Amino acid sequence: MKKGYVFLLFWFICGALVSRFGRQDQRLLPWTFSTAKLMLFSVFLIGLGSCNKLIEKPVSQIVAPQFYKTQADAIAAVNAVYNTLNSDPDGDFAMYGRELNLMTDNTTDNQNFSPSNTNPDVRAMGTMTFVSQNSRILRNWFQHYLGINKANIAVDRIEQIPVTAFDSPELKNRLIQEAKFVRGLLYFNLVRLWGPVPLILHDPTTVDIKDQYVENASRDSLYAQIISDLTDATGLPAKYSAADIGRPTSGAAQSLLGYVYVTLKDWNQARVTLLKVLNAGRFPGASGNYGYGLFPDFHDVFAQESKNGIEHIFSVQFGTNLGAANSKQSLSSSFTSFNVNVYPIDCISDSSVVQIFEPGDTRKGVTFYTTQYDGSSGKTSVFNNPYTPYLNKFVDYSLSPLNQQGRSGVNFPVIRYAEVLLLYAETLNELAGPTPDAYRAVDLIRERAHINDLPLGLNKGDFRDSVFLERRREFVQEGKRWFDLKRRGGTFMVAALHKIASKSAASLKDTLFPIPYTELQLNPLLKQNPGWAE
Secondary structure (H helix, E strand, O other): OOHHHHHHHHHHHHHHHHHHHHHHOOOHHHHHHHHHHHHHHHHHHHHHHHHHOOOOOOOOOOOHHHHHOOOOHHHHHHHHOOOOOOOOOOOOHHHHHHHOHHHOOOOOOEEEEOOOOOOHHHHHHHOOOOOOHHHHHHHHHHHHHHHEEEEEHHHHHHHOOOOHHOHHHHHHHHHHHHHHHHHHHHHHHHHHHHOOOOOOOOOOOOOOOOHHHHOOOOHHHHHHHHHHHHHHOOOOOOOHHHHHHHEOOOHHHHHHHHHHHHOOOOHHHHHHHOOOEEEOEEEEEOOOOOOOOOOHHHHHHOOOOOOOOOEEEEEEOOOOHHHHHHHOOOOOOHHEEEOOOOOOOEEEEOOOOOHHHOOOOHHHOOOOOOOOEOOOOEEEEEEOOOOOOEEEEOOOOOOOOOOOOHHHHHOOOEEEHHHHHHHHHHHHHHHHHHOOHHHHHHHHHHHHOOOOOOOOOOOOHHHHHHHHHHHHHHHOOOOOOOHHHHHOOHHHHOOOOOHHHHHHHOOOOHOOOOOHHHHHOOOOOOOOOOOOOO
């Protein structure tokens, strides 16, 4: 009978494998699910031979229908959705802690590749020589669909929990809307990065791998779902109490929805939506009552003491010194090396972005650093190599020693009030040219940066260029540049990248990333994007 207990133990282990990999991630990693089934079958055969009288039934195994019963279960499910934004199950870079940066910034004219990086896939991102087998592209794909899968589970399961299990019906609805907000955000990233991708809205209900094959959804159907999710999320609260600060609000949903309409060039709907966010009285027709505004000092956007402040509409939350429990904010990792001539880690491009700032623009000193203080010698070093200056926004100055930036707790701002202003200016210009309100929206940003207002008399094209230039200055390293280049068009994007020597390999196919090779092998219904090899 002791052998029977061993069999039972193995049965639980294999059951956990199926539950962990098969139920939650089988669409992403079907090989894991198949392996788990094989292990389970093998152990079953061993068990038959070891104890043919075993009649014990597992009574402590928790399956989905047993778990999603209470308010606490619902909150845990939604928190698991947020965890996919600031952590990685395998200890890799977090999505908004570094991984997404490799696609949205390192592939642009804002950032140069790392000469010292030993990972060829990271280097390939910076030189625009990546292929569909690139592990960083696969990891981004995996992280997005992991978050979507958890959001799907939260939406479906919370809806089935009786409303009497919650403190109020409003809380149940809020939790569902929070999961939909994150799902909408992730699909918005996916459709812009990869174009037509699988649209999955429910947790798989079968273990048949063939039922998990999903074809590329159309761009229109993806955007329809994004708009649906974010529209539902506009029912979220306008504000939260201290314990829940950092969760998406109705203002965050309206802001992201406005960004979606701008991306679609639906200028009329963009104007209507953005006016719901802009503070009432600031612009004609504005009705926002969220209290958003610009920090007087640009430095405060990235300071620990002003986290989740008036400008932060929605940010991915990171905490100082939380380590694996909160993963790592790795966007300041270049600060960890003091011998920068030997270890220039993902440095800024010296030929473009540093030179776009006007004299006196206070954003430059917040965005980059060019010196480091060495506490052991008491001296300040000035960088004198072709890869400086370094990115400064996400450096956590509360850390001691300062070079331990792997524990940075600086939040990642997904969308902030400055972007709403610039999206509104862009929208007005596309509708009617550079109106006084369009100028005013941009000039609020420039005044905070302590530079002069835009010159009057710009035509529509020149004003558009000015708005995108302002976006580039404002959002360095905030995951905007690749999307902005793409919105300007493929020819514009390629020309901008070719100005950087390391990105001379860029071509029109780079307006979409390749569908990961692994996914194409596992899912025969998936089709590769144009110009990319299978």
